[in-house]
Amino acid sequence: MNRTQKQSRFAIACLKMVAGFVVLILAFLIGYIFITGLPNVSWHFLTSPAKAFNAGGGIGIQLFNSFYLLVLAMLISLPIALGAAIYLNEYAKDNWFTSTIKTAIEILSSLPSVVVGLFGFLLFVVQFNYGFSIISGALTLTIFNLPLLTRNIEDSLANVSDDQRQGGLGLGLSKYETIIHIVVPASLPGIISGIILCSGRVFGEAAALIYTAGQSAPALNFADWNPFNIDSPLSPLRPAETLAVHIWKINSEGIMPDLTQVSSGAAAVLVLAILIFNLSARFIGRKVFERMTSVK
Amino acid sequence: MQNTTELNNKPKRFIYDFNPEETEITMETKNLEIYYGKSLAMQNADLKFEKNTITALIGPSGSGKSTFLRSLNRMNDGIATVKGEILYQGVNINQPKIDVYEVRRRIGMVFQRPNPFAKSIYDNVTFALQRRGVHDKKTLDRVVETTLKQAAVWDQVKDSLNKSALSLSGGQAQRVCIARALAVQPDVLLLDEPASALDPVSTQQLEATLRELKKDYTIIIVTHNMQQAARLSDYTVFFNMGEAIEYNKTRKVFTRPKVQMTDDYVSGNFG
Numbered sequence: 001m002n003r004t005q006k007q008s009r010f011a012i013a014c015l016k017m018v019a020g021f022v023v024l025i026l027a028f029l030i031g032y033i034f035i036t037g038l039p040n041v042s043w044h045f046l047t048s049p050a051k052a053f054n055a056g057g058g059i060g061i062q063l064f065n066s067f068y069l070l071v072l073a074m075l076i077s078l079p080i081a082l083g084a085a086i087y088l089n090e091y092a093k094d095n096w097f098t099s100t101i102k103t104a105i106e107i108l109s110s111l112p113s114v115v116v117g118l119f120g121f122l123l124f125v126v127q128f129n130y131g132f133s134i135i136s137g138a139l140t141l142t143i144f145n146l147p148l149l150t151r152n153i154e155d156s157l158a159n160v161s162d163d164q165r166q167g168g169l170g171l172g173l174s175k176y177e178t179i180i181h182i183v184v185p186a187s188l189p190g191i192i193s194g195i196i197l198c199s200g201r202v203f204g205e206a207a208a209l210i211y212t213a214g215q216s217a218p219a220l221n222f223a224d225w226n227p228f229n230i231d232s233p234l235s236p237l238r239p240a241e242t243l244a245v246h247i248w249k250i251n252s253e254g255i256m257p258d259l260t261q262v263s264s265g266a267a268a269v270l271v272l273a274i275l276i277f278n279l280s281a282r283f284i285g286r287k288v289f290e291r292m293t294s295v296k
Numbered sequence: 297m298q299n300t301t302e303l304n305n306k307p308k309r310f311i312y313d314f315n316p317e318e319t320e321i322t323m324e325t326k327n328l329e330i331y332y333g334k335s336l337a338m339q340n341a342d343l344k345f346e347k348n349t350i351t352a353l354i355g356p357s358g359s360g361k362s363t364f365l366r367s368l369n370r371m372n373d374g375i376a377t378v379k380g381e382i383l384y385q386g387v388n389i390n391q392p393k394i395d396v397y398e399v400r401r402r403i404g405m406v407f408q409r410p411n412p413f414a415k416s417i418y419d420n421v422t423f424a425l426q427r428r429g430v431h432d433k434k435t436l437d438r439v440v441e442t443t444l445k446q447a448a449v450w451d452q453v454k455d456s457l458n459k460s461a462l463s464l465s466g467g468q469a470q471r472v473c474i475a476r477a478l479a480v481q482p483d484v485l486l487l488d489e490p491a492s493a494l495d496p497v498s499t500q501q502l503e504a505t506l507r508e509l510k511k512d513y514t515i516i517i518v519t520h521n522m523q524q525a526a527r528l529s530d531y532t533v534f535f536n537m538g539e540a541i542e543y544n545k546t547r548k549v550f551t552r553p554k555v556q557m558t559d560d561y562v563s564g565n566f567g
Binding site for chain 2: 161163164166167168169170171172173174177181182185186188291292
């Protein structure tokens with residue numbers, strides 16, 4: 001074996017080790033969280049409300065709040081992100097204005113979430129007087145989510161071959177028709193994967209919500225689905241502690257006796273949910289693509 | 297090159313002159329100049345295209361043949377600056393007040409790589425019509441059948457019209473794209489190397505299809521395959537360095553070219 005071959009083998013071995021190390025960290029973390037947490041998870045744990053002083057509390061309301069906030073945040077951010085991405089990828093000319101927007105989006109995406117949270121607190125909670133509420137939380141999550149979602153959608157649109165745009169224009173369709181009816185549908189698998197990946201990130205976010213959606217989870221009346229009643233699960237003006245905030249909260253100031261069990265159980269549920277988001281993003285994206293390319 | 301030209305006493309350019317009494321001209325270009333930014337990519341291409349014929353545009357890469365073709369239905373809008381006149385049925389379509397969408401409907405285009413939309417075969421063909429407000433199921437059904445038959449792909453896809461067009465093979469997809477272009481009832485069909493991504497059998501079928509279509513349409517096709525031009529077309533234009541060098545009946549271009557450069561190209565001495 002000559003020197004070049006030796007060098008190459010050595011380099012490949014090093015790279016494999018580094019890659020293996022990354023996988024190892026992830027496997028260790030997930031393994032630890034699941035082994036300590038999953039035994040505490042039961043149907044009762046997932047559905048009953050938390051208890052502040054006694055053992056036997058669950059995470060039902062927090063779990064519901066997490067999903068509700070996620071849905072609201074996505075409903076607000078998706079149209080904005082879609083519009084911004086379409087503009088940036090399809091219409092924007094390569095000039096200072098566009099590069100300003102792109103830089104702004106990059107900076108926004110790198111802002112620490114606690115800063116975004118405090119901004120949301122000052123603007124939505126205090127200034128707009130929305131209080132600690134779902135709506136304050138959802139708007140703050142939108143700020144947090146928007147740059148990443150925009151980038152994701154932009155990339156999906158950029159992956160659509162120019163042949164598709166040419167095809168539309170060549171038939172005498174306008175640029176707008178071509179984008180809305182040809183380019184966006186063709187990029188749908190990528191857009192859906194992007195939405196689900198962003199959902200995972202939003203779902204696990206705590207810092208941006210502590211001062212906006214609040215740290216309390218008042219009892220909800222699951223028989224009342226009128227969003228204008230304050231104890232309705234759908235009320236956007238009630239405070240809503242999410243799962244991630246709950247984990248942070250009980251670990252910093254919880255006093256219930258089964259604190260460790262609740263915390264590790266909640267962590268396991270949170271990680272499991274995010275894992276499902278991540279894995280399903282690929283799966284659903286692929287399914288949508290298959291559906292578009294093969295027999296219906 | 298200069299020397300041989302003088303020795304052979306051949307012209308530097310030859311453009312076929314149609315007899316206006318006998319021929320019906322569908323499209324014509326006058327004083328065309330095409331710029332990418334500030335650089336001149338195409339000039340000296342005053343050409344006429346006879347109705348119901350196939351004209352092949354040949355030439356080496358970068359000769360300007362695709363640029364020329366794409367200008368004919370204003371697909372270069374926003375990409376290149378096109379100066380001069382492009383006459384379609386006597387009207388100059390290269391002016392701002394002309395409805396560019398109508399131009400592209402009348403002068404359809406098929407591209408190098410098959411580019412079916414991520415929709416069903418049926419919707420691929422009818423999409424442009426639906427966007428124009430045609431929603432009558434019977435009309436659309438008829439258009440689908442007629443155009444897919446014209447494009448000689450009906451027998452292969454008639455039982456799977458609701459299947460995604462992305463699942464088709466390259467040759468079938470390209471013919472669905474032709475049907476799609478025919479669905480808006482154009483007069484002229486521009487094809488930009490439509491067979492370059494296809495296998496020989498599909499190419500042969502495509503050529504047979506085009507020969508059939510010539511009865512109803514005026515076809516202008518860019519090809520880098522000289523055999524294809526020779527087999528398929530009635531007229532051939534040879535482009536080089538952004539100019540039309542020779543335009544003549546195909547037989548003459550390939551057997552007795554008038555310009556030395558054409559001779560060199562068709563006999564494989566360069567390109």
